[in-house]
Amino acid sequence: MPGTFSLEIVTPTRILFQGEVEMLRAPGTLGSFQVFPGHAPLISTLEVGEIDIRLPGGKERAIATSGGFVEVLRKGVTVLAETAEFAEEIDKARAEQAVARAKQQLEHLRTTARVKAEAATRQVSDAEVEMALIRALNRLRVAQREH
């Protein structure tokens, strides 16, 4: 008989979720981990990935995040995410566009990178575009998982 614990998922633009859950699964830097009621206090950084929560009654919801922090205390769990959105909120068409755009940008950067002078003056780095691509792919993946 699973108990529940209180969970808050907060981003800089809103409080995404606040309430009791039975389980939290989060993409920790050292790998995905799960939190059940009575988990030992923990602080972890999060990577780009998927957060899953199980509501009382067993319904699961998927959330796409682009990283952040988790603090597990005895009184409850706080997730501080840079961005977070429920799978059903993600606009799939736009997510696909974002993936395409990031891929194209990356391709463009790679082909022009041979010109050294240009590489030095470039505003966006490969790493940034790559991160954008990873984030976009993640959103798309989470969005598709739901349906």
Added chain:
Amino acid sequence: MPNLRMIRRRINAVNNIQQVTRAMKMIAASRMRKAQENILVARPYVRRLETLLRHIASRIPQGAHPLLEVRPVKKALLIVVAGDRGLCRGFNANAIRRTVERYGELKAQGVECSLIAVGRKPYEYFGKRGFPIAASHTGIFQHLNFLDAQEIASEATKLFLNRDADLVEIVYNEFKSVIQQVVVLERFLPVEPIAPEDGDMPCHYLYEPSLEAIWSSIVGKFVNLEIWRVLLESNAAEQSARMTAMEEATKSAEEMTKRLIGIRNQVRQTNITTELTEIVGAANALE
């Protein structure tokens, strides 16, 4: 006896001013709504990040991170955040007064003090009076940008890390409600540790990947976000202060118009009475 034409002119002038203040009130109101929304959504996140940071800070040894280091205070830095423009009651004046007060206190303790001025008003005030200004940012509230917050944060942390400041404090107007702004003074650096409330019994955290990795990634975010929150706070406070100020101005313009109209009617009446008496007098004389 006031001249009728003069009174009419004054009524017109007051009406014109009222139109301006009313327009300014509307502009401030719409900006305030936006600013209020911004601060209300940002506040929970930053506050929680702050709690998390302080929890961690309370568990890592003193001096484990340069931004935690408590040194004897010989030099201090005050960041004063106010506005670019006036017409907002005590908004600028209060922040400036609090800063001057704190400056005096620190001076009295033999602490060397410098300032970072955010907003044209404090910049002009302290610049004119020859206060040592380490950096200034003006005109950033028109379009608040996270990059501005980053820049201010990096200036402050740099001064702290170079030991040009052993203490960094920040003075700003906190947005309490539309009709209430409160000037607050908070310590920015070094970061003040707070132990988690939860722990009557010592709770041992697990850190993933490691305490140091978490710490450095969180500290970097926090200093930027904290300044960002302060800018949003101050901006919301400024807009609401201006809205109230303009509302009051509009009201007093209205009252003044009423009073002037009263005087005008009186004068007009007296004029008519005088004229009538003159006509009657003249008619009588002719008979």
